[in-house]
Amino acid sequence: MTQIEWDRIPMVDLTEELTFIREPILDKMTDVVDSGQYILGEKGEQLEKQVADYIGSTYGIGTASGTDALELSLKALAIGPGDDVITTPFTFFATAGAIAQVGARPVFADIEKDTYNIDPASIEKAITQNTKAIMVVHLYGKAANMQEIMRIADNYDLRVIEDACQAIGTEYNGKRVGSIGDIGCFSFFPSKNLGAFGDAGLVTTNQPELYEKIRGLRNHGSTKKYHHSAIGMNSRLDEMQAAVLLVKLYYLDIFLHKRKESANRYTENLHRLLKTPAVAQEQEHTFHQYCVELAERDELASVLDQSGIDSAIYYPVPLHLQPAFDYLGYQKGDFPIAERAAKRILGLPIYPMLSFQKQDYIINTINNFLANNG
Incomplete structure (x- = not known):
């Protein structure tokens, strides 16, 4: 497409x-x-x-x-x-x-490696x-x-x-x-x-x-x-x-349902090739962000950008390594799971009005990238 x-x-x-x-x-x-x-x-x-x-x-x-x-x-x-x-x-x-x-x-x-919480x-x-x-x-x-x-x-x-x-x-x-x-x-x-x-x-x-x-x-x-x-x-x-x-609160559950639909569609098409969000019955996910994880994060972000698709890194620098918190005395390596996630995680477009056509274009772009870099 x-x-x-x-x-x-x-x-x-x-x-x-x-x-x-x-x-x-x-x-x-x-x-x-x-x-x-x-x-x-x-x-x-x-x-x-x-x-x-x-x-x-x-x-x-x-x-x-x-x-x-x-x-x-x-x-x-x-x-x-x-x-x-x-x-x-x-x-x-x-x-x-x-x-x-x-x-x-x-x-x-530190955080859990699968939920990032x-x-x-x-x-x-x-x-x-x-x-x-x-x-x-x-x-x-x-x-x-x-x-x-x-x-x-x-x-x-x-x-x-x-x-x-x-x-x-x-x-x-x-x-x-x-x-x-x-x-x-x-x-x-x-x-x-x-x-x-x-x-x-x-x-x-x-x-x-x-x-x-x-x-x-x-x-x-x-x-x-x-x-x-x-x-x-x-x-x-x-x-x-x-x-x-x-007004927006009245429509919130409808919009959350649409987010979950988009998230499920991403997961169905991407989970075999990269790490997709963990979903458990007792710990629900409403997908304010849909984030995938892969070693080639920066390369994929570049390909998406060249293809006219925005992406975002949530979050590139863990808080313990932010200069504003230098006074706390933390060092690189103190929270290895958070630090690893910061290097590998990438947010994909997700919002209630995201069309199947646009989402298919995103999915196909990612799959083509992974096929060429597998």
Whole structure:
């Protein structure tokens, strides 16, 4: 199959998705304009309740971004200087960055080679008397091993924050991620499975005291106007983004189903020739990213680029080797599984409106490359 009907296949095409839901989004946005309520209004409250219900949590608190959701969660748990928080070195920078921002120390634990999620056995080895929490990442939309992680947290009296920024709608043993630990954090960055028209995020919890703390902290430490019980931050989800997200949330399960269809099609056609994502019944995958693994990663990326197909590396430099974290004292070789994955993993285009024709072109391009480099 040749490339005949498009200039290039992007990693994510938000414009195609918008053609499907343009009118209801514009209607909701017009409601906001007409209301005169732009911050902490009715749409935001609706979104908080509907996302919490969807996740299976008691409470939802809108924030200005997924990164803020992580930082606010740490602050609500009174985590700061002198405290350690265990997390994965194989994720986006914001996870460990939020830990550092509150003055705590990110402590890394290696990942599982098949899921790329944090390895519970590695977590247990990293626990010290200074450890206060585990920040779990459900990477690429794949649920981490929450049964083991919660067991470890219970045994050592640790709090658990779920970084579910890539995994809204993902289930683990029948529960949606973000409802299992003490706190769940979500990002609504435009390219996420549930994406706004700018930055936005949300926190979920089942604990009323954490709900009240986070609700205040995201608004300068205030739940009553001009009365401040803590030093918080300005991290309020605005009404326009809430309006967009309310519409998109209605279609979320349909879009996740389309992602899974595309992922299954990739796997059926590629699994014999390279490593495709691991899928298990108890640890669902909603495919925010579809990543394959192979030794010739960079060569394949180059061929895809020359063929008019975008690809991306998630993530080329593990966090323990980032210059910003030099002060932690980690060295190359400390987390060999994460380091190996960083050299071999490649994300392929995946989004709800990815056509079979475009996907076949991607698959055929990859198969031709592998046939010539086998």
